[in-house]
Ligand SMILES: O=P(O)(O)OC[C@@]1(O)O[C@H](CO)[C@@H](O)[C@@H]1O
């Protein structure tokens with residue numbers, strides 16, 4: 001594995017992200033706040049004006065730090081995770097031997113990218129009365145509104161299955177599980193309508209799109225996920241619990257809710273615990289507000305099966321069949337192999353689950369420590385002891401780390417499509433768990 005100190009080669013994806021994409025994201029955040037100035041004034045009067053100005057000056061300073069490779073600074077906003085972040089910074093200062101400051105271009109991409117989103121939160125939090133403003137809200141709600149057709153298709157599909165509940169054979173149950181697992185996987189591309197590059201029309205139904213997308217799944221451990229879910233030991237009186245570590249709001253969240261509804265409706269799980277972020281993160285990640293908003297929106301939909309789904313989802317939350325959690329660990333920079341030490345309470349929680357699904361690319365980078373592993377290293381190896389429960393990553397590739405491939409598979413892809421690891425076109429369903437006896 002790459003040591004923490006390796007400087008990113010000049011054109012690495014990490015380098016381009018820090019050099020170009022992160023400043024661009026900060027510029028968009030500044031623009032969003034600027035465009036909300038009148039709203040702040042209407043809501044808060046003069047204080048709103050002042051807060052908007054101060055937040056923008058905070059973020060402009062942050063952008064300058066990124067662009068000129070300034071040292072990473074301690075956090076000062078007094079939020080509950082400040083100590084954890086500042087200890088992490090000290091850890092890196094020690095690793096880097098104190099000769100050079102920990103800075104944007106000299107420290108691990110995973111760390112500085114997470115740190116940027118935490119500094120955005122600091123800039124907002126320190127400027128009441130706009131300290132609850134979600135700078136990413138627009139994009140998340142837009143993704144939901146743009147995916148209405150696909151959402152209706154999914155809710156209709158699920159309703160049809162439920163109508164025939166008792167008539168479903170074990171094989172049909174398996175087939176539908178596989179389909180909805182893949183719908184949730186591709187939801188991570190945030191846009192299922194991309195029909196895998198083939199020149200056919202935009203599909204309304206995400207289910208119909210699946211056959212076209214299948215060839216782009218590089219690792220498919222679906223059958224092991226099914227085995228973990230249906231293993232007899234899970235039918236203990238306490239029932240089975242599936243945890244979903246969420247990624248993006250909008251359409252991806254719809255696909256996760258539909259999958260969770262399927263699991264409960266067909267008694268594949270008696271409880272689903274959702275894990276979201278405690279503040280706006282990586283532009284599109286789910287916060288509690290996003291979670292509640294999408295349930296409310298679905299309930300209020302003027303399509304019968306969509307609103308029926310929303311009402312059902314609300315009921316699951318009320319009955320405790322579904323629950324939403326947002327532990328601070330998910331918005332810290334730690335690799336998941338650190339969780340047992342840095343967030344033992346969360347690790348203990350995940351151990352209670354029979355299966356944990358990790359959505360998306362950032363979670364994959366944290367599962368693997370974002371190291372420069374060879375493509376053929378086992379997924380089990382890169383987890384480095386992180387195994388609270390049988391787990392599965394549902395990830396579309398958007399960063400240059402990938403393990404568990406067959407010999408030659410990665411090299412072949414690199415020769416055919418140089419950006420196969422970052423285009424979001426390829427995906428994995430990658431499982432790790434105790435090898436169940438057949
Ligand atoms: O976790 P997600 O939403 O699938 O992707 C997170 C992401 O957009 O952010 C990082 C690059 O900025 C990469 O990990 C990835 O591209």
Ligand SMILES: [Mn+2]
Pocket residue numbers: 247248282284285360362
């Ligand atoms: Mn995300």
